[in-house]
Amino acid sequence: MSKKAQNKKIKVGNMTFDVVNTTILVIVLLIVLYPLYYVLIASFSNPDLVLTGKIFLLPKGFQTESYERVFSNPEIMQGYLNSILYTLVGTCINLAVTLSGGYALSRRDLRGRKGFMIFFTFTMFFGGGTVPTYMLVRKLHLLNTFWAMVIPNAMSVWNLILCRNFFEGNIPSELLEVAQIDGCRNGYFFYRIVLPLSKALIAVMVLFYAVGHWNSYMQPLLYLSDRTKYPLQLVLKNILISSQPDASLAGMNDRAEMYKQTEMLKYALVVVSSAPMIVLYPFVQKYFVQGVMVGSVKG
Known part of the structure; x- marks a missing residue:
């Protein structure tokens, strides 16, 4: 086979691989994105159109009543504020503990x-388990306080190891x-x-910890009893449960109407609770892959 024919064969093979690879990635992208778009x-x-399966690509029977009901609820606004405070303060504590601990462990001396x-x-x-952890939090007088949401999980060991490896591989002795x-x-x-040279790592840590605090559910469920201190996730759970129709108290028409209202609220609540993290991700995305790959390999 001549060199020209061999090069042509290699070129065709590369093009075929690119087409197949791109097609697979597009299909995976659609599978991942469409549920978010549908919500x-x-x-x-x-x-009514959602429940009958008539929504596919575009919204039908456009309405904003679900969002009006969500944002008119004072508990949701309070939950939003609480979640923002828990996320900001908790992430700052996480970064202070994890970055300083990771750097200390990276020092060979x-x-x-x-x-x-x-x-x-x-x-x-x-681990100690849920009950011993709860007893410890109670002994420290943190129950039903702001600090119960940010102190018990002040550091992730996995993130600590990631920071240590990053510092070892990227900060020359x-x-x-x-x-x-x-x-x-x-x-x-x-x-x-050290910190100015670790922007990629810090961005990854911010994303990891912020998402964890924002989606926190079990921790407030265990440690908080005051509804004014509930984060957004717990508030949304209570709203959805209170919106569920009670078969023993409601008639058929009432149950159908309540079920319809619950469905209307459910999608709006998902969008409202997910929006802050979706907005945050593009700002740290450019550092994400770099920080994870460099920090995961010891230099």
Whole structure:
């Protein structure tokens, strides 16, 4: 076979691979995106048309009543504010603990470094459980307080290991030696040199922790009893449960109407609760892959 024919065969093979690969990725993209798109158009559509399966690509019977009912509920606004505060304060605490701990464990001159890593890794496989954790929170007088939502999960060991690996692979020890020669202390070196060089890692940590705080459900369910302190997820759960028709108290027509109203609220609530994280993701997306890939491989 001539070299020209061989090159042509390779070119055709590459084109075929690109077409097949692109087709598969487009199909996967549609599978992932369409449910999100459907929830969005269903939230603006007539609930009767949604229940009968007549909504496919575009909203029908356009209405905004579901969103009006959601935002007219003072509990939802309070839940939004609570979730924002829990997310902001909790993420700041998570970053402070995880980044400083990861940097300390990346330093080879830290005494007992291996012992600390064994201790942290042990907690990934063996935990105290829900009841002992609840008892600890109660003993610390954190029940039904703001701090019960941000202190018990102040650090993820998985994220700690990710930070340690990132610092080991991307912050040369020679850089620290040069800084120390110039009289730079450890704290100054960490805040003024290490952190500015770790923007990708910080962005990934912000996304991981912020999503965890925003979607937190079991923690407030266990530790909070004051409804004014409920985060958004718990408020939405209570609203959906209270909107469910009671077969023993309502007639057939009443149950059908209540079910229709519940469906109308359900899609709007999903959009409302998911919107902040969807808005946040594009701002950190450019750092996401870089931070995960670099931090996951020890240099």
